[in-house]
Amino acid sequence: MKITKKQLFISAFSILVVLLVVWGFLPSPVPVTVDQARVAPLEVTIEEEGKTQVADRYTISAPVTGYVLRIQHEVGDTVAANQELFQIQPVPDLISARQREIAQSQFEAAKYRRQQAMEHLNLSGEEKRLADLELQRIQNLFDEGIGSEQGLDNAKLAARRAAAQKASAEFSLNIAEHEIQAAKSALRSFQASGGGEQISIRAPVGGHLLKIHQKSEGTVQAGTPILEIGDPLSLEIKADLLSADAVQVRRGTAVRIKRWGSDTILDGVVRVVEPSGYTRISALGVEEQRVPVVVDILSSRQQWQALGDGYRVVAEFIIWQGDNVLQVPSSSLFRMDEEWGLFLVDGGSARLRRVEAGRQNGLHTQIVNGLAKGETVLTHPDERIEDGVRVEIRN
Missing domain, CATH: 2.40.30.170 (Efflux pump adaptor protein, beta barrel domain)
Structure with a gap:
């Protein structure tokens, strides 16, 4: 039978219609965004x-029960060591034998604290000396091209920390000396007749006035905080x-x-x-x-x-x-029982891959095993993405 051109045209048209119908019923590609696995620095x-x-601050309290005179200083003023801060008029009638015993105990305790502060100062001084020697030794090695820069930085940090600890120990010793003077003043006030003697409270160390708890004059109990001194x-x-x-x-x-x-x-x-x-x-x-x-x-x-x-x-x-860390966006990972998984893009289709994840900082996650640098991963896979599903990249 001879096939005419009309029959060929009808056959081709029918096949085209069938292909269009089949293509129309095929699932359309899922639009996705992607990124590449890359090696880069990562911080957690x-x-x-x-x-x-203020690291070293000191609260000045009333050493005895009495009448505090108005404080003339203002917050932020600079005060020198041993400078007068305020005066307090003891009230002998309120002083009992028990308070006198407490004041004596505070005086003894202040002496022990001074001894402790001196020991701490001696120890911190020795630690600073050793830290300075170690810094000099590592500096010499670094200058000769032997030591590492990280080792030098650690030695500098150790020397700086030792210097700060020594300064703090000196501050503690000054405070202990002031506590002894305050305790002595309290004991002297117990022996004052008629309460005529005013006690002058002086700064234990130099610094700035950080707070004034009681600016106006008035009666206060022993131990009431009056002001705070520190070094900004x-x-x-x-x-x-x-x-x-x-x-x-x-x-x-x-x-x-x-x-x-x-x-x-x-x-x-x-x-x-x-x-x-x-x-x-x-x-x-x-x-x-x-x-x-x-x-x-x-x-x-x-x-x-x-x-x-x-x-x-x-x-x-x-x-x-980490300096050279293989990583992907954290949004590309999801849990699969006890493992982590992600989807790769391979030939226009999504492919499931199980990986071993490491550190993560919220935005990016380290990949320890299961992925190579440069592979393309889906950044936000949803419930439509399955293994083998066709995808369309729309970054």
């Missing part, structure tokens, strides 16, 4: 609000971390201090992770276990001279760093 950090505080140059930062985060922070952990009112990011280091936590109720009414962490500021004073006592800052604790 913990961010928490904190506030500044010795600022530190205190941040209360969740206990689950605090266990990842150690002494010496690097800290970035930011959002304190300037675009400048300050360098800091963890000095103390306190061994005892406390319970705090969050703004949502949830009980949280918090642990206080104290951070020393390492940046020069010129960079943060606008900061004062009790200012808000944000501390970013760097708990892990």
Whole structure:
């Protein structure tokens, strides 16, 4: 039978219609966004609000029950060591034999604290001497091309920390000396006849007046806080971390201090992770276990001279760093029982891949095994994505 052109045209048209119908019923590709697995630096950090505080501060209290005369100083004034701060008129009628015994005990305790402070000063002085020697030794090795830059940085940090500890020990010794003088003044007031002798309270150390609890004159009980003295140059930062985060922070952990009112990011280091936590109720009414962490500021004073006592800052604790880390966006990963999974793009289709994930910082996650550099992964897979589903990239 001879096939005519008309029959050929009808046959071709019929086949085209069938193909169009089949193509119309095929599932359309799922639009997806993708990214590539890349090797880059990765940091894992913990961010928490904190506030500044003067590291070495001293609260001046009334040594005896009496009448405090009006304080002439103002908050922020600079005071020198042994400068008169205020005067108090003892009230002998309120002084009992028991109070006299307590004052005697306080005098003895102050002498023991002075001895303890002297021992601490001697120890910190020896630690500073050894730290300086170690810094000089490592500096010599580094100059000869033997030592590492990291070792030199650690030695500089140790020497700086030792110097700060010695300065704090000297401050503690000055405070102990002042406590002895205050206790002596209290004992002398017990022997004053008629309460005519006024006691002059002097500054134990030089610094600035941070707070004045009682400006006006009036009667106060022994031990009532009157004012606080401190050195604003010795600022530190205190941040209360969740206990689950605090266990990842150690002494010496690097800290970035930011959002304190300037675009400048300050360098800091963890000095103390306190061994005892406390319970705090969050703004949502949830009980949280918090642990206080104290951070020393390492940046020069010129960079943060606008900061004062009790200012808000944000501390970013760097708990892990890696220079060449294979990583993908964290949004591309999902749980598969006890493993992690993601989807790759292969020839226009999604392919399921099981991987081993490592560290993550919220935005990116380290891939330890199961993926190669440069492979294309889906960044936000949804319930429509399955193994073998056709996809269309729409970045």
